[in-house]
Amino acid sequence: MPTVGARLREISRRLADAGVPSPQHDAVVLMAHTFGWTMAEVRTAAARDDEWTEDPLDHDTLEARVTRREQREPLQHITGKAPFRNLELQVGQGVFVPRPETEVVVQAALDLAREAKPGRDGIVRVIDLCAGSGAIGLSIASEMDDAQVALVEASDEANVYLRLNTQMLPPDVRRRVRPILGDARACMHHFDRCAQVVVSNPPYIPPGAVPRDQEVRDYDPPRALYGLGEDGLEVPRAIIDEAARLLDLGGWLVMEHGELQGEALREYAASSQFWGDVHTRQDLTGRDRMLVARRVDV
Numbered sequence: 001m002p003t004v005g006a007r008l009r010e011i012s013r014r015l016a017d018a019g020v021p022s023p024q025h026d027a028v029v030l031m032a033h034t035f036g037w038t039m040a041e042v043r044t045a046a047a048r049d050d051e052w053t054e055d056p057l058d059h060d061t062l063e064a065r066v067t068r069r070e071q072r073e074p075l076q077h078i079t080g081k082a083p084f085r086n087l088e089l090q091v092g093q094g095v096f097v098p099r100p101e102t103e104v105v106v107q108a109a110l111d112l113a114r115e116a117k118p119g120r121d122g123i124v125r126v127i128d129l130c131a132g133s134g135a136i137g138l139s140i141a142s143e144m145d146d147a148q149v150a151l152v153e154a155s156d157e158a159n160v161y162l163r164l165n166t167q168m169l170p171p172d173v174r175r176r177v178r179p180i181l182g183d184a185r186a187c188m189h190h191f192d193r194c195a196q197v198v199v200s201n202p203p204y205i206p207p208g209a210v211p212r213d214q215e216v217r218d219y220d221p222p223r224a225l226y227g228l229g230e231d232g233l234e235v236p237r238a239i240i241d242e243a244a245r246l247l248d249l250g251g252w253l254v255m256e257h258g259e260l261q262g263e264a265l266r267e268y269a270a271s272s273q274f275w276g277d278v279h280t281r282q283d284l285t286g287r288d289r290m291l292v293a294r295r296v297d298v
Contacts, residue, residue, distance in 0.1 A: 004045040004052045007031070011066050018070040019214075026075050027066075033079045034062040072214040085139045090164045094157025096224035097215075098135035101283045102201055105256045105290050106139045108281060109199040112252040112292075113140065113147055116196035119248060123148050125193065127246055129184035129200040129239055132158050132224060134165045136199055141177050142169060150178045150195075152187045155223060185238035187246075194248035200239050201256040206232035233261060237268055240293075244274040247295035255291045262288035273298045 008027055015023035032042045035058060045052070065078050074097055076082040082091045084098045085106060091097050109126065118124050124147050128137030131151035141149040151166075153159050162179045169177065180190050184200065204227040211217045211225070228234035236257060243253040253275075257265055262280035269275040269291060276296040283289035 002052060003049045004031075004042065005047070005049040007052060008042065008046045014066060015069055018072065020069060020072070026069055029075060029079065030062065030065050030069065034058060034065060072218065074215045074219050077219060082133070082135075084135045086142060087135070087139060087165070089133045089135060089138075090161055090168070091133050092161065093219070094155065094221055095161045096132045096158070096220050098133060101285075101289060102135060102256060103139075104281075104283045105199065105201060105254060106136050108290060108292065109136070109197055109252075109254040110140055110143060112254065113144055113197045116252070117250065118146075119193055119196065121193075124197075125150070125195040126197045126199065127152065127191070127195045129187070129198060129242070130154075130202040130224075130235075131162055131179070132201070134162045134179070136201060138165055138169065138177065140199070142173050148176045148178070150180055150191070152180045152182050152184045152190070154181070154183045155221065156181070157221065158224070185235065185242055187242065191246060194251065195246050196248060196251045197254065198243040198246050198251070199254045200236075200243075202235045202239050203227040204232050204236050204257050204261060206230065231261075231264065232258070233264060233268075236261075236265060236291075240265070240269050240272070240275075240291075244272065244295060249295055249297050251295045253291070253293045253295070256289060257291060259287040259289065262291065265291045269293045 011027035012024040028039050028042045032039045068078050076091050076097045082089045085103050113124055113126055116124050126140050126147050126149045128151040131137050131153040134151055137149045137151040153162050159181050166177050166179050203225050205225045266278050269278045275293040277294040280288050281290050
């Protein structure tokens with residue numbers, strides 16, 4: 001009879017042979033997800049080398065999930081879940097899987113929103129453009145009690161997950177969240193008041209820079225990856241322009257970008273009369289990660 005430890009080692013080896021970057025972690029997640037255990041329970045049972053009597057149906061389910069991961073389908077698509085800051089988001093085909101580096105973008109936007117002067121009605125408004133699954137905007141709403149957050153996403157497929165994730169929030173948070181199906185580059189008509197913070201993780205990959213990561217290249221929706229134009233910055237530049245229309249004076253734009261795009265986006269924002277305090281901030285690895293700019297009077 002197989003033991004938990006033997007099964008974990010076998011699945012980890014198979015995933016490693018398939019080129020999965022974190023084979024043991026993914027093996028633990030797949031086993032826990034299939035059998036209704038926590039990851040800690042899987043690791044403890046494996047360390048004790050407990051015997052494990054598998055139901056035939058569970059065995060087939062686990063085998064099918066391991067095979068999908070061997071084929072480099074994202075782990076989050078297989079489990080249907082993506083942990084992000086304090087949330088567990090639902091994700092799947094048709095929506096961008098949020099990345100850990102974007103958590104730093106959330107923190108920058110949160111800090112600026114907490115320091116912001118509220119609007120005339122005493123409310124701090126945040127707008128998340130190109131919201132996808134809602135990772136950024138829903139995190140801000142759940143971590144800042146007095147923020148009202150609108151999330152704009154153009155994809156019908158992504159909006160399914162955005163609305164699912166909104167519905168999973170506690171009622172007091174959900175009341176302060178507004179998902180919107182719309183083009184982030186031209187969404188001013190959805191809003192009747194100005195925002196204090198606009199935050200975005202837009203598509204920004206240039207057309208010739210096909211991602212090396214198979215999970216990204218083959219499974220993330222192209223419209224969430226490629227930013228249009230020769231340099232991939234057509235959409236980010238449009239977000240900068242739209243944010244100037246959405247923000248109140250003194251409000252802030254925080255926008256994620258690729259590590260080599262900081263200078264180009266700084267120059268574009270600085271060339272406009274609407275922006276001041278234009279600068280680039282880094283992620284936890286020290287790579288340029290986001291444009292930050294303040295809306296100024298003209």
